[in-house]
Amino acid sequence: MIKFGDFNILKVKREAAFGLYLDKETGNTSDDILLPTGNIVGDKPAVGDEVNVFIYRDSKDRLIATMKKPKVTVDHLAVLKVSQVTDFGAFLDFGLERDILVPNKEMKFKMIPEKEYLVFVYEDKTGRLAASTEVGRYLDVPEEDQYNPGDIVTGIVYDKQTNGTLEVAVEEKYMAIILRNEYFTDIEPGDRVTGTIKKIMEDGRISFTPRKKMIEEKEELSDTILAYLKENDGFMPYNDKSTPDEIKKKWNTSKNYFKIALGNLMKKGLIRQDEKGTYLK
Numbered sequence: 001m002i003k004f005g006d007f008n009i010l011k012v013k014r015e016a017a018f019g020l021y022l023d024k025e026t027g028n029t030s031d032d033i034l035l036p037t038g039n040i041v042g043d044k045p046a047v048g049d050e051v052n053v054f055i056y057r058d059s060k061d062r063l064i065a066t067m068k069k070p071k072v073t074v075d076h077l078a079v080l081k082v083s084q085v086t087d088f089g090a091f092l093d094f095g096l097e098r099d100i101l102v103p104n105k106e107m108k109f110k111m112i113p114e115k116e117y118l119v120f121v122y123e124d125k126t127g128r129l130a131a132s133t134e135v136g137r138y139l140d141v142p143e144e145d146q147y148n149p150g151d152i153v154t155g156i157v158y159d160k161q162t163n164g165t166l167e168v169a170v171e172e173k174y175m176a177i178i179l180r181n182e183y184f185t186d187i188e189p190g191d192r193v194t195g196t197i198k199k200i201m202e203d204g205r206i207s208f209t210p211r212k213k214m215i216e217e218k219e220e221l222s223d224t225i226l227a228y229l230k231e232n233d234g235f236m237p238y239n240d241k242s243t244p245d246e247i248k249k250k251w252n253t254s255k256n257y258f259k260i261a262l263g264n265l266m267k268k269g270l271i272r273q274d275e276k277g278t279y280l281k
Helices: 214-231 244-251 255-267
Strands: 007-016 019-022 033-036 050-057 063-066 076-086 089-093 100-103 116-123 129-132 152-160 166-170 174-178 192-200 206-209 271-274 277-280
Touching (some): 007 033, 033 050, 152 174, 214 255, 214 277
Parallel strands (some): 033 063
Antiparallel strands (some): 019 033, 050 063, 089 100, 116 129, 166 174
């Protein structure tokens, strides 16, 4: 039985000017399957040889074989780059001549050309390969004690809830979340994030934060504020009375962390504040 969208071992039945035909008997199909010359890797197989080939459909929807290795096989997750966005969906490069379509109905968010996303590849009702951004149901939870609070992990964002919570696939296979109050930069699906595990939730999901430890972020933000003051004639219109939204928009951090950084600089005698803003001493 042919495994569409996957690798199959088939026997070379006959040779043609434009490639080799693989035996329909060993493949259990109604027609012999063409392995075009351009899809042969290495030495050309002889009639009677068995070859390991990936089976998909060409532009005319005919089954076709290739010895080239795609980036993903059917019923698997993969991170693929968008090659083109159209009115009916987005096309993804999966390593072969024909791209895979993400239909609009399978697209949970707007996809951007040249950006990579985590998707699930499946066979659609028409017998073609397609992909979906609905990947959460295909992710696992880590085994007990596989991860612990304090561990550093990296993942790719696959969804963003209306409340700002990010859904992330750690190592591209484990379910994780980042709560809205744990990040202050613009993070969207397809972005990769690295952070520290805060806890393993009761349902097995990983909860982590991309924020650095307070002492690290305090020193880094202090350096950033000093650099800004030096580049702007020793003044900025921000102080510990600035609103959280102003601070988030300008400094990509929380008001609490911003105040801590300002306090750190004032203790060192490097800045002063008044109602207008902050000055470099």
